[in-house]
Amino acid sequence: MRNAEVASLLNELADVMELLGEDRYRVASYRDAAMRIDHLGEAIEDVAREGRLDDIHGVGKSIAAKVSEYLSTGRIAALEERRSRVPAAALTLMKVPGIGPRRALLIARELGVKSIEDLEQALREGKVAQLPRVGTKVAAHILEELSRISSRSQRLPLGVAMSAAQEAVRELERSSAVLEITPAGSIRRMCETIGDKDILVSSTKPEAAIAAFTTMPLVKEVLASGETRASVLSHADLQIDLRVVPPESYGAALQYFTGSKEHNIKLRELAIRRGLKLNEYGVFREETRIAGQTEEDVYAALGLPWLPPEIREDTGEVELALQGQVPPLVGLADMRGDLHAHTNRTDGSSTAEQKARAAETAGYEYLAFTDHSRALGVTGGLTEEEFRKQHEEIRSLQPRFPRVRLLCGVEVDIHVDKRLDCSDDFLAACDVVVASIHSALEQPAEMQTARLIAAMENPNVDIIAHPTGRLLGKRPGYGLDLTALLDAAVRTGTAIEINAQPERLDLNADAVRAAVERGVMLVINTDAHHQSQLPLMRFGVATARRGWAPSDLVLNTRPLGELLRWLARKGQTGRSPA
Ligand SMILES: [Zn+2]
Ligand SMILES: [Zn+2]
Structure with a gap:
């Protein structure tokens, strides 16, 4: 082409x-x-x-x-x-x-x-x-x-772009000229980094909608303003683009501007084969619009079920949809808890009690406290003795939170010589053990893979956290044989984390897809360092969805009893299922 x-x-x-x-x-x-x-x-x-x-x-x-x-x-x-x-x-x-x-x-x-x-x-x-x-x-x-x-021209992390877009959406929703509104483009697909920040609005009074957009308080400069579109620069120097369409075209425009380009090309080919024309105004047979008001209508006119935006990348979703199938994807509402969080005892900035309250507010069934082990000196990692004291404190908090099970754990460091930073006895006594690499990131791939596999072979290790160590826009992550890691996860029954911190999103969506194909158990954690970070879960869930993860492969969608049985299954000692 x-x-x-x-x-x-x-x-x-x-x-x-x-x-x-x-x-x-x-x-x-x-x-x-x-x-x-x-x-x-x-x-x-x-x-x-x-x-x-x-x-x-x-x-x-x-x-x-x-x-x-x-x-x-x-x-x-x-x-x-x-x-x-x-x-x-x-x-x-x-x-x-x-x-x-x-x-x-x-x-x-x-x-x-x-x-x-x-x-x-x-x-x-x-x-x-x-x-x-x-x-x-x-x-x-x-x-x-x-x-x-x-x-x-820099691409922004999803988290940053999303909050800018949402701020604009909140402003525009107050205008009576705005009937429907949503961020479109790569934000709606929840890509890990975002180029264009597009917002789509339906309105019968486009001039008023444009005026509402160009006069938002967050606008530093109006870059362009026309009859149905406008671009502004925010005070944070982010460009945000608006498109206004009539209500009867909103679904078609939403489909068109959400993309991806590759997905849209597939759809248009499909339309042509059916003697139809698909564009941002609707689906047409000759000159007659047969769909366009909702996305569901647009997909239905092409003989397809509606597809979640996160998987519209032309990686097999259209072919599957043609058979009437949509991959079952984990959703935010499926999440029943978070298994990786820090407190102010190490590098976190809120107390266990504040986090427990936030988990209760989120409607979670469980929350695991997993502070850093000793090796991570810079974060004030805890000794085993200090952990035992902390775990006692957490257990004494439990009666005040009858709805949320507080789990006592550790994020144990994996040394460069493959040793874990805590004794097996201590790890066996923890409810949850998260293991991860924070040091010697420059070691060759075979070495890092061996470190992670050695950790997984320890019967006390439940989860490998932020498995590739990447930081978006800062460092690419250490070298790693991902296939070997995923195979070892299946063999040892270890869960692999999708870290929801917007700068991590680690595993990324492609790696999640590979894990799903192998039947690896995943877990989506926020690694929250402050109680306000529990809602970051949405970015981890989005990454899981982009990797086609179903809820039954995500450990923390399970009810408490099932979770405890899963945790007890690998390490035989020191844990009971209730
Ligand atoms: Zn960590
Ligand atoms: Zn952590």
């Missing part, structure tokens, strides 16, 4: 035409055609072969001819001729807000600027400010935009 390739050339042609000062309507029509071809949902080369290029909305004779020319000869003469008339760097420069085509040409020609790095240097040296019709004020603005571009 060569759609993206064709679209990018048409976009380049539009850019060059703009640099050369050609008719802006023609420039806009090339950009529009590029966007439509990119989102077409069927291969542009097939469309061309069947002589249907003219049928694509926004593609007229002249653009169709250029697309055909490119597909058959590999070049577009009109583009090559124009390219030779502009400096290549001007194409990059014109994309920087505040520069535009004229200044881009000027900067490239007069200053010999060849890249964004060159531009930044020329700005800092004051050379740009000296150009005609620029001046210090404009130059300072361009420099500011440059630094903003680099921070804006």
Whole structure:
């Protein structure tokens, strides 16, 4: 499929035409055609072969001819001729807000600027400010935009993007012009990092909805504002985009803007095979809209059951859905407890009592306290003697929390020589033992795998926490033979954690999928260091769902009695099922 390739050339042609000062309507029509071809949902080369290029909305004779020319000869003469008339760097420069085509040409020609790095240097040296019709004020603005571009293009962790989106949703919900609202795009699919923060609204008064959006208190700057869409920059320098659609198209738009692109392409192929047309406005038979108001309608019109956004990645979900099946996924409401939490006795910042209360409020049946063992000096890890005292204190709290079983445990460190940081006697006396690696992260993969497997072979170890050690955007995680780890988990009957801290999400969704395929028992824990972190569970559950995990493979969906039997099953000593 060569759609993206064709679209990018048409976009380049539009850019060059703009640099050369050609008719802006023609420039806009090339950009529009590029966007439509990119989102077409069927291969542009097939469309061309069947002589249907003219049928694509926004593609007229002249653009169709250029697309055909490119597909058959590999070049577009009109583009090559124009390219030779502009400096290549001007194409990059014109994309920087505040520069535009004229200044881009000027900067490239007069200053010999060849890249964004060159531009930044020329700005800092004051050379740009000296150009005609620029001046210090404009130059300072361009420099500011440059630094903003680099921070804006970064993908954000789901947790950060989600709270920004939710803040905007809360604001907009107060407007009477907003009928339905939801974050769309990768936020709705709960991807671990987020690029675009898209919000979708249905309204019969789009101007009022746009006005409500651009005047939210969190808005620092309005980047763009049109009839049905707008973009703003928040005070935290996050870009948030809004789209407003009529109620009858809300489901289709939600489906379209949730993506993923690959999932949508599959759906559009399916629509075409059924003689239908699917786009962001609805599902159409000829000119008649047969679905569009709800997502369920849209999927049903294609002969599919509704699919959870977290699995819309074209990794087999559409094929399964065609057989009327949707993989059974664990849900937040299935979670009955949390088996990894810290208190202020080590690096946590709230007491056992505060956490127990938070667990009670969350409606949990159990909560495990698993502070760090001694080896983790920086966090004030506890000695076995200190743990025994803490466990006594926790047990004495129990009568005040009749609805939540407080479990006494430890997050025991796995030394580089594979030893555990606590004695077997002590571990056997704990209700829950979580084992993890926090040191010697640079060791080779075989070594880390051996460390984790040795821990799993200890009959007292119930859970391997944050198994790969990655920190999103900070470090990739230590080397690890994931397959060997998962096989050992099955063999030893050890649960593998999905750590719900937004910077960890460890295991990630792909690894969860591999674990599910092997029937590994998973556990979703928040690793809460403060009582306010128990709700982070949603991010762990989302990661589990993205990895197609069913609830019966998630240990902490089990009722207390079953959980205790599972915990007692591996280590035979020191535990009773009741
Ligand atoms: Zn840890
Ligand atoms: Zn921890």
